[in-house]
Amino acid sequence: MTDTPPGPPESPEPGPQARLAESPAEVEDALLSRWPETRLEPSLDRIRAFTALLGDPQTAYPVIHLTGTNGKTSTSRMIDGLLRTLNLRTGRFTSPHVERMSERISVDGEPLSDEAFVRAFNDVAPFTHLVDAEQDHPLSFFETVLGMAFAAFADAPVDVAVVEVGMGGTWDATNVADGAVAVVLPIDVDHAQFLGDTPLAIASEKAGIIKPGATVVLARQQEAVATLLHERAADVDATVAREGLEFGVVSRVPAVGGQTVTLQGLRARYDEVFLPLYGAHQAQNAAMALAAVEAFTGTEPLDDELVRAAFAEATSPGRLEVIRRSPTVLLDAAHNPHGAAAVAGALDDSFAFAPLIGVLGVMSDKDHRGLLTELEPHLAHVICTQNTTDRALPARELAEVALEIFGQDRVTVVPDLATAIDQAAALAEAGEAFGDPLGSGGVLVTGSVVTVGEARAMLHRERT
Structure with missing residues (x-):
């Protein structure tokens, strides 16, 4: 990582289609005027053109990239929390938002403020119409918000970005970033009209985030799905860490306000960690988050007290x-x-x-x-x-x-x-x-x- 990561180049004069904003409401109006998240055209051409104009900010920091059917946002938030306890500056991109659009882009664990959200939009807005003019289809809402996030993370600058796919993997706009760690949560059927109507078909799309030389943190999967993901990892020479083998939930006991879990990580076992979230699925998400951070940080175990502190503060709205x-x-x-x-x-x-x-x-x-x-x-x-x-x-x-x-x-x-x-x-x-x-x-x-x-x-x- 360079000492001075590249940010967006100097903005050109805004053309007639560029919409600069003075308030979060104006940002939301401009973004919502674009293709919605539910209208897809499987191509990375637009987002690549957009990030190139922005100076390829997604290359300025390492990325932990997440896919799967459910649990991505909760796991992203836990990864973010663990990284911050290690004194790393984080960026986090998740979707969809629960209440406010700015929730999608967080720096140091906090969503962008209204002022920062407007600034992030205005930093990229002059380039959106240039992409629109050159491509067969205009930039979508999702692609534009993602470009805002990548640029905001480079501008911060962050030490690491935690990036959740919007849908799928291979053709998801987030896949212009190359994850040093790829996290694949359980895969089932969702968005069938776009990704396929079987877990195996969907897995073939989600496997696209596994990049050459990456470490892949794999949740337990249906047998055919697991086989496909392992084959993808082998094809690109990625290192695989498997839930239930290299890491996982050793035990969990429901407790007041959440649960107490014992987690086997890649480097060490962490006993009786309080997690203020409910359900076996959140314990699994915690194990995935722990393994992802261990894979990212190297070969040494994490400090036990830091792990406890991070998970004790875990939240997942909604x-x-x-x-x-x-x-x-x-x-x-x-x-x-x-x-x-x-x-x-x-x-x-x-x-x-x-x-x-x-x-x-x-x-x-x-x-x-x-x-x-x-x-x-x-x-x-x-x-x-x-x-x-x-x-x-x-x-x-x-x-x-x-x-x-x-x-x-x-x-x-x-x-x-x-x-x-x-x-x-x-x-x-x-x-x-x-x-x-x-x-x-x-x-x-x-x-x-x-x-x-x-x-x-x-x-x-x-x-x-």
């Missing part, structure tokens, strides 16, 4: 997050059956709600039947709702499937999300209606990151 008490309201961004199964497991070992009322709002392109099926044994009642985006599945369409799975008496339709949460809280408090006179009920809001983000914003406003 991932089984307790956002309110009396009754308890949980938020979880699970949006596919694999994610819902992880939530169900965490509910079983960490919570004892009676009843638990679900508030579900999903996107129209997701497997909502599979998600409902995974959650049905854990929910006394489900309220079908919707978020405010155009991609939201209408609440009544969701309810048609929910009725087949839950039955007539366990489904309510409330299209307005705020009203749905209020009604769910009332049902949770009326425990005697479900055979529990103590009324120790809870509410789970889930089905989409957007639904959770909107709910989180509403419930935060209530508390202020």
Whole structure:
């Protein structure tokens, strides 16, 4: 790494299509005017042209690159926390955001401030129209935000960037960066219309982030998926670290406010580490994060106390997050059956709600039947709702499937999300209606990151 990493070159005079901003709202408006994240054209030509104009900032620092179906953001945040305890300056790029767009770009563990977010946009905006003019398709929302992140990290400058793919791997815009460490979390079916409808097909796309000479941290996978990933690693002479062999979760015990875990890392074993997150999936994410940081830092074990300190501060907004008490309201961004199964497991070992009322709002392109099926044994009642985006599945369409799975008496339709949460809280408090006179009920809001983000914003406003 050079002492003075390159930043964006001097900006040209903005052309008529360049939109500079004076506020975060103007940045968001400019970004949202571009191709949305759901409109894809499999090519790295645009992002390569964009980063070249910016001085290839993604080459100014080493990168830890993450892919997988679920768990990327939680694992990214844990990696970030561990690196910062080692006195390394970090950049972190994750998606999608929960509440604010600026959450996608973090430096030193904190999202960009409003001022920094505007500055990051204006630093790259004069170059966006140059790319648009030269390419067959314009830069997308995702590509533009990613360019902002890469440039902001170089400008900081950071010692290491933790970068989560947006979707897939090979053709994901983040793949213009070459990860010194590639982290592959469990692979299942999601985004089937873009990536394929089997785990193996999806794995072939995600394997693209494994670069020559990298270290690959692999989660447990289905056998055929594991074989494909190992073959990719062998093809590019990458070193492989496998969950369950070189590293993994030795034990975990649910605890007040989270769980206590013992982790076997690549260099040492770390006993009885408190993790303030719920569920076996978060323990697995912690093991993945630990192995990734050990692989990045070299051959020596990490300091035991630093590992404890980092994991004790771990947070993951919108991932089984307790956002309110009396009754308890949980938020979880699970949006596919694999994610819902992880939530169900965490509910079983960490919570004892009676009843638990679900508030579900999903996107129209997701497997909502599979998600409902995974959650049905854990929910006394489900309220079908919707978020405010155009991609939201209408609440009544969701309810048609929910009725087949839950039955007539366990489904309510409330299209307005705020009203749905209020009604769910009332049902949770009326425990005697479900055979529990103590009324120790809870509410789970889930089905989409957007639904959770909107709910989180509403419930935060209530508390202020």
